[in-house]
Amino acid sequence: DAKTTQPPSMDCAEGRAANLPCNHSTISGNEYVYWYRQIHSQGPQYIIHGLKNNETNEMASLIITEDRKSSTLILPHATLRDTAVYYCIVRLTNDYKLSFGAGTTVTVRA
Amino acid sequence: GAGVSQSPRYKVAKRGQDVALRCDPISGHVSLFWYQQALGQGPEFLTYFQNEAQLDKSGLPSDRFFAERPEGSVSTLKIQRTQQEDSAVYLCASSRAGTSGRTIQYFGAGTRLSVL
Numbered sequence: 001d002a003k004t005t006q007p008p009s010m011d012c013a014e015g016r017a018a019n020l021p022c023n024h025s026t027i028s029g030n031e032y033v034y035w036y037r038q039i040h041s042q043g044p045q046y047i048i049h050g051l052k053n054n055e056t057n058e059m060a061s062l063i064i065t066e067d068r069k070s071s072t073l074i075l076p077h078a079t080l081r082d083t084a085v086y087y088c089i090v091r092l093t094n095d096y097k098l099s100f101g102a103g104t105t106v107t108v109r110a
Numbered sequence: 111g112a113g114v115s116q117s118p119r120y121k122v123a124k125r126g127q128d129v130a131l132r133c134d135p136i137s138g139h140v141s142l143f144w145y146q147q148a149l150g151q152g153p154e155f156l157t158y159f160q161n162e163a164q165l166d167k168s169g170l171p172s173d174r175f176f177a178e179r180p181e182g183s184v185s186t187l188k189i190q191r192t193q194q195e196d197s198a199v200y201l202c203a204s205s206r207a208g209t210s211g212r213t214i215q216y217f218g219a220g221t222r223l224s225v226l
Contacts (some may be wrong), residue, residue, distance in 0.1 A: 041219070042220075043155065043201050043203070043217030043218050044203075044217045046214045046215070046216065083154075096143070096213075097166075098143075098215060099205075100152030100153045100154070101152055102151065103152055
């Protein structure tokens, strides 16, 4: 009953933008899109979240399509330290749990 | 410390042994969560506390798993009579508030449990 679909893996070049796609075609109006990442041997780290509008913070940008059925996480200038598993999570406004899928393993190459 | 602290980082147990895993959440955080992460998979929810009250334990895999947070801060996850299938990383997370989907959960580094 996965709510999101992500590619299992992707490579990107150091210094370039990394664009990570996520499909959430069954998202409802009161569900947020959250992104976390997990670097090897660490706990998941919050990156960004949004409801309808595009969002940007010091780590990344989140672009949500107008129909909200998909989104893209953008790491503007990928570094080797951005190598991690990236999880796209859909979460109800009154839901306390995070439901992680398999995520996308992103490898940044020099 | 500023973050969620978990101890021990690594635990090796013989099958049948009891283990206790500790979580120190971020100071002042009301909500505390435990997740289990099997090798190569995403974390899966185990249980949720709001202050000292355990509001959801639906993810605990069996009655061998028990969690407590008696004073609303530090939490302990106890596994009795460990089995090999209990081998996993156990993650603790905390957040300021409870049920809002807008709250951010902050995770500790986890405890890697290996049952031999």
